[in-house]
Amino acid sequence: MPELPVDAPDSIEREIILPGPPTRVWTALTRADQLSAWFGTQATIDLRPGGEVVFTWDGSTGPRGTSRGLIETVEPSRRLAFRWQSVPDDIPMTRVEFTLEPHAEGTRLRVVESGFASLPPELRVRESHVEGWQRELGELAQYLAAP
Amino acid sequence: MNHVALHDAPNAVFAALADPTRRRVLRLVAERGPTSATLLERELPVSRQAIVKHLAVLNRAGLVSGQRAGQEVRYALVSRSLDEVSDWIAEIGSRWDERLARLHQLMLEQTSATEDR
Numbered sequence: 001m002p003e004l005p006v007d008a009p010d011s012i013e014r015e016i017i018l019p020g021p022p023t024r025v026w027t028a029l030t031r032a033d034q035l036s037a038w039f040g041t042q043a044t045i046d047l048r049p050g051g052e053v054v055f056t057w058d059g060s061t062g063p064r065g066t067s068r069g070l071i072e073t074v075e076p077s078r079r080l081a082f083r084w085q086s087v088p089d090d091i092p093m094t095r096v097e098f099t100l101e102p103h104a105e106g107t108r109l110r111v112v113e114s115g116f117a118s119l120p121p122e123l124r125v126r127e128s129h130v131e132g133w134q135r136e137l138g139e140l141a142q143y144l145a146a147p
Numbered sequence: 148m149n150h151v152a153l154h155d156a157p158n159a160v161f162a163a164l165a166d167p168t169r170r171r172v173l174r175l176v177a178e179r180g181p182t183s184a185t186l187l188e189r190e191l192p193v194s195r196q197a198i199v200k201h202l203a204v205l206n207r208a209g210l211v212s213g214q215r216a217g218q219e220v221r222y223a224l225v226s227r228s229l230d231e232v233s234d235w236i237a238e239i240g241s242r243w244d245e246r247l248a249r250l251h252q253l254m255l256e257q258t259s260a261t262e263d264r
Contacts, residue, residue, distance in 0.1 A: 012240045016247045019258040028253055038249040106254070111243060116161075116236055 011114035018107045022077040022100040025107045029080055029098055049074055053082055069096065083115075160228050163208035168193060172201045173224070176211055181221040 018025050028034045035043040035053075045053045053069040069082035070092075078100055084093040094115040101108040164170055168191070175190060176182050184202060188195045202222050205211045209228040213220040 012236060012243060014240070014243050014247055016251060018251055018254045020254045024257065025254065028250060028257075034253065038253050039246055040249065106258075109247070109250075111247065113239065113243065 010116050011112055012116075013110070013112045015108065015110045017103055017105050018109055020106050022102055022107045025100055025109055026077040026080075029100075045071075047071065047074060073097070159208035160210060163204050163210055166201070166204075168197075169201045169204060172198060173205055173210055176205075176222050177224045181214070181216075181223040183216075183219040183221050185219060 028038065030045060030047050032043050032045050035045060039055060042056045042058065043053065044056075045051070049071055051071045053071060055067040055069075057065045059065075066087050068085045068087055068090075070085055071080075071082045072095070073079050073081035079098065081095060081097040083095045085091065086093055094113050097112045097114075099110040099112075101110075164173070171191060172187060175187055179186070184195055184198045187198050187202075191198060193201075202211060202213070206213055206222070209225055211222040212225050213222050215221075
């Protein structure tokens with residue numbers, strides 16, 4: 001019997017070692033212009049618990065759209081967490097948590113997106129996430145096609 | 148038989164998996180092979196009626212399929228629906244891989260810019 005993902009698919013976990021100290025990585029995670037640079041879309045952020053982080057796709061590479069996160073945890077240079085909110089009905093979705101640790105080569109960054117198994121049924125989860133994914137695929141395709 | 152439209156399936160699957168008892172029912176069906184509500188009742192602290200309801204939700208989500216065997220219906224796992232959930236989550240994981248690769252690139256650029264100064 002193969003292991004079944006009945007409980008398993010609740011979270012996605014990634015870890016990466018980044019050059020530069022945690023303070024600099026923190027800046028990349030929390031300053032709108034830097035966030036925009038790596039998240040792949042225009043970002044705005046109100047950095048405080050209860051504040052919003054908003055990502056906007058301008059429509060040039062796919063459907064125009066917005067993803068909103070409600071910030072839950074702000075521990076400078078250590079931890080940042082937000083929860084995606086569905087648009088436009090504001091239902092809490094998955095939670096994203098970044099953890100930063102000093103490392104010999106710079107910073108160890110861990111990202112965990114969790115809560116997939118308990119997403120409320122009324123959410124059009126697939127549509128919203130896959131649209132985002134297709135947007136990013138479009139961006140990637142454009143990037144690869146560029147001379 | 149299930150006739151779940153493919154594009155609707157993941158929503159129904161997530162809805163079905165959101166309930167912990169239902170996840171237990173599904174796990175038992177997966178482990179035992181074709182199983183009836185009566186058999187499941189012996190292993191779960193819930194009523195047969197509740198199990199029948201859970202099986203109906205799992206069936207609508209395309210996670211199990213029922214087949215009549217004499218007096219009872221035996222339910223078996225349909226693993227394809229779970230594959231679809233796994234694929235969907237893998238897609239979101241790939242997006243994080245891409246973002247983190249871009250973040251790494253950004254940090255590299257900033258580090259070399261600092262060193263050049």
